[in-house]
Amino acid sequence: MAPRIAVLGCGYWGSNHIRTLKKLDALYAVSDANRARAEGFAAEEDCLAIAPEDVLQRDDVDAIVMALPPQFHAAFAIRAVEAGKDVLVEKPIALTVADAERAVAAARQHGRIFMVGHVLRFHPAFEKLKALIDNGELGEVKYIHSHRLGLGKFHTENDALWDLAPHDLSMILAITGQPPVEVRGEGAAILDNLSDFAHLHMRFANGIRSHLFTSRLNPYRERRLTVVGTKAMAVFDDVESWERKLAVYRHAVWQDSGQWAFTANEPAYVEIVNGAMPLTRELQHFIDCIETRQDPRTSGEEAIMVLRILTAGSVIHD
Missing domain, CATH: 3.40.50.720 (NAD(P)-binding Rossmann-like Domain)
Incomplete structure (x- = not known):
């Protein structure tokens, strides 16, 4: 049943x-x-x-x-x-x-079962991005940055960092495979005493650096995760249409006679099967975990790690 x-x-x-x-x-x-x-x-x-x-x-x-x-x-x-x-x-x-x-x-x-609602981990475009990384298509990951900007929603308990950043932190942790060893945050409270803008800078033991920017007081929407590797760069842009949600840029950078040179290539858009929506996939995974007793992809332990980062990054409010 x-x-x-x-x-x-x-x-x-x-x-x-x-x-x-x-x-x-x-x-x-x-x-x-x-x-x-x-x-x-x-x-x-x-x-x-x-x-x-x-x-x-x-x-x-x-x-x-x-x-x-x-x-x-x-x-x-x-x-x-x-x-x-x-x-x-x-x-x-x-x-x-x-x-x-x-x-x-x-x-x-x-x-x-204790599962957490980090719904973007179940987005087909992110799953494809993660597969590209795991298969070595981007080379060694060096840098990850995410932007999650828009107007509202405004909460009495949550600032922009705590409301908007958990999804991106979950994706970043899935890519890095480890918690950061250094977190630095800064925020700006415009409307009241809760930050409406927030930045997080993270450093990981495996050498990856990451930057996250959130805003709930921005005139336009941006939902973008960028991963920079030694072979290629990839962008997951959730504002774009399905056929353009995941782009891979195979730029090249090298030294020639002591000088840096580069070639910039047009993006190659990765085909994403537009199947079930992320929330449907997340809830189906929850049902599967209930029935099989398997550990959820988005576990409580991961959520604790996300909270530790949010706490460490919430110390500065201008």
Whole structure:
């Protein structure tokens, strides 16, 4: 029998989980502190509406997707795994490393799946980029930079770094295969005391350098991850159309008589099969993990690493 999954939190992103799980025939219930909102989704998607305090204890609920304000994630996740539920927790899974560690340790202690909503790890273009890197198509990776810019959303608890950077940090960690040994951050708070712009600079033990720029007060959208290797460079641009989302630049740089020379080539666009959307692929992976008990691709341990980087990079606010 397919796992019976409840969505806890029926806000903007929770509603996406609700509709996607319905399409996967895995939506069993919805839950929200706003009872009317939960009942509206229940009527729309033909499922149960259960109060938040009850959904954690229901024997007919196998797993819970949590899309709550992040300050509530850790406490609810701990209670859920203690009640025998597998969980997928949206990012960030907590606002402190200590809370995240407690939640992940509780899941491990009770033998429950703990997956994190780093949805871009399931994007076909990123999966293809990762395959190119693993196959040596780019040579040795030397530098990674990401830009995630746009206007809004504005949160009372999360600044631009904590709200926008986890997706890119998850992708960067997947490429580097290790945590950074040095993190330097700076932010600019324009509207209130939370940063609206943030930069992270990272150095890894294997020699890779990385830079990340996020903004929620930018006039245009940018969703770009660039990887620079010794053989080629690649750009994953999620704003572009599917046929242009992943570009490989086979530029060449060399020394000639003591002087640097280079050739710049036009990008070669990598074919991406436009199949299921990343959220569909992520939730299908969660279902597979529930059924097979395999470790999720986006684990709690990875989320803890992301939180450590966010914490280290949040020390400066201009």
